[in-house]
Amino acid sequence: MFAEIFASTEALKLLFFLAVACGLLLLARWSSRLGATSLGDASAGDPNPDSRHFISNGGLDQKVSPPSADEIAASLPFDPSLGKLQIKKFYFDKTDVSPQPSDADVFADDLNVELYDPDTGHDWWQSFFIATPQGLAKILRDKHWRYLHAPQILVFPRYDLEEIRRAVVTRIVTEHAYYKGLEKTEEESL
Secondary structure, X not given: OHHHHHXXXXXXXXXXXXXXXXXXXXXXXXXXXXXXXXXXXXXXOOOOOOOHHHEEOOEEOOOOOOOOHHHHHHHOOOOHHHOOOEEEEEEEOOOOOOOOOOOOOOOEEEEEEEEEEOOOOEEEEEEEEEEOHHHHHHHHHHHOOOOOOOOOEEEOOOOOHHHHHHHHHHHHHHHXXXXXXOOOOOOOOO
């Protein structure tokens, strides 16, 4: 008699366990359909929502990557004040070099420039912190800093790639030993 009671209790436990497992399985299937479209809304050939932004006109859009630092440097106009020195690479750390960023009034980033002397085969890097007044204010505000220190800082009223290039060339000519004794370009300082 004890064995019959024990067996029926075990059978009830097993039956209860199976009912709970089936309930969880049905709940999982139901919840997975909550975000899906009905069969009438989409066919098997339609893209899922995550891939729609890659597809237009029935084909994959070609993702256009920004130009490389070498390509940017090659696209810069020749500047006779550099003499034989060449700018080999020109890029920002966090921002793509572009003629106009989304907000030209709010900008701050490190600019890296690789220079090359063809006479000696020597190349070297120079870095400048390029910013606008509003870009500096945004950094201070976002990072909760009380002050900002940046060596080789160039501040512009707004982002202008040609102005940045000219200022960088002027700083290179002013500071580099290659140009000592040559006629220098005048620039304003504080």
